[in-house]
Amino acid sequence: MRRRPKDRKEQIARAAAEAFSRFGYYGVSMEMIASRVGITAAALYRHYPGKYDLFRGAVLGLGQQLVDCTAFADDEPLDDPQDQLHRLIAALVDTSLANRNSGGLYRWEGRYLRGDDQAELIAQMRKVHRRIQRPLNEMRPGLTSTQRWTLSTAVISVIGSIVDHRAKLPAAQVRRLIAELADTVVRTDLPVEPDGDRLLSTGQPVRTDTSRYEALLSESMRLFNLKGYRDTSMEDIAAAVGMPASGIYRYFPGKSDILAAAFRRAADRLSAELSAVAAAATDPEDALTRVIDAYVERSFAEPELDYVYYSERLNMSPADQKILRNMQRATVESVVELVVAVRPQWTPAQARFAVHAAMSLVIDLGRLMNYRHTVQNYATVVRMLEATLLGRYRLRTTLPTK
Structure with missing residues (x-):
């Protein structure tokens, strides 16, 4: 007689989190999760009424792990704020490593939570932010509220x-490296620009090609970012471009093909731009700083690209996902070469983690700032990337004027 394991519900939760993280909310079925656990779908329904309940439990469970691993900070005095901050960082790193196969769920799929569930996830993350900001405020009492949120983010x-x-x-090595990078960014002096609110650009790319093909790509990405891939219809895209929905099929077989084509086009352009920027440099450090400038500039000009890539890439075919991964890997490796040349104490593997950390900073800080392309925001994000990849930041005498 087979006995049900005592941790069956925990097994289901882990399997669900990994499945949702890998395939996305809409790519997972109850049958898939039941198969991963080794039970029938009927048995799974005895634990959870439906897929959303599994999803909710997986996302909020991950958020709760971040809350739980940092809870010690509420119960102890701030005699040594620097030590507490280091222990908070170490706890978060350990929790992220333990959930590496599913941690992307709360970052990219949490948008599918409903009502109070979405509010609960936000409250969980705010609690973690506050715990980081408490010792930070003791270490750097002159920080403004905006600066504290920037650094905890x-x-x-x-x-x-x-x-x-x-x-x-x-x-x-991951623990040491990520702790070092987190400590570096939290100690970075944030720039204070006299005309910090001045807009550098409108935040929208200047399009010289007005063809229907280009318009379909750009408007699709804008809508995918605004409404989500699943909630954007071909009719929505057609209306934004000013054409009948049937006309789209002259250019693309389906919606996922639009998504894949937009990413390939963006990846090609980014690769060409970064290569040209690096080629014009006088040495590896100059090349790396120019690449940082160009990457941040592109992210503010086309803010939807990075976020939609991480949040919607699972809606592409497996073949298109592989192509995009290879293109992204090539871009990352080109930056890794520059980082290793500037910081020879790092191996390529260590530099690779740092480059991914820098890419994450662009997305998360950009979203915090609502991608307002101001002098202050641009300088802040650039400085954070310099701290991450160079280990220091440059004092600038000039800033972009466009």
Whole structure:
């Protein structure tokens, strides 16, 4: 007689979190999760009424792990704020490593939570932010509220980047490296610009190609970012471009093909731009700083690209996902070469984790700032990337004027 394991519900929760993280909310069925656990779908329904309940439990369960691992900070005096901050960072790194196969769920799929569930996830993350900000405020009492949120977001972003890629490095080295990067960003002096609110651009790319093909790509990405891939219809895209929905099929077989084509086009352009920027540099450090400038500039000009890539890439075919992964890997490796040349004490594997951390910072800080392309925001994000990849930041005498 087979006995049900005592931790069956925990097994289901782990399997659900990994499945939702890998395939997305809409790519997972109750049957898939039951198969991963080794039970029937009927048995799974005895534990959870439906897929959303599993999803809710998986996302909020991950958020609760972040809350639980940092709870010690509420119960002790701040005699040594620096030590407490280091222990908070270490706890978050350990939790992220333990959930590396599913941690992306709360970062990219949490948007599918409903009503009070969405509010609960936000409350969980705010609690973790507050715990980081408490010792930070003691260490740096002159920080404004905006600066504290910027720095706590940067810390969580660097740590959270672990779950966004599959680069390999021994766990002990990951702990040391990510803790070092988090400590670096939290100590970075944030720039204060006299005309910090001045807009550098409208936040929208200047399009010289007005063809229907280009318009379909750009408007689709804008809508995918605004409404989500699943809630954007072909009719929505057609209306934004000013054409009948049937006309789209002259260019693309389906919606997922639009998504894949937009990403390939963006990846090609980014690769060409970064290569040209690096080629014009005088040495590796100059090349790396130019690449940082160009990457941040592109992210503010086209803010939907990175976020939609991470949040909607699972809606592409497996073949298109593989192509995009290879293109992204090539871009990452080109930056890794520059980082290793500037910081020879790092191995390529260590530099790879740092580059992914920098990419995560661009997304998370950009979203915090609502991608307002101001002098202040641009300088802040650039400085954070310099701290992450160079280990220091440059004092600038000039800033972009466009």
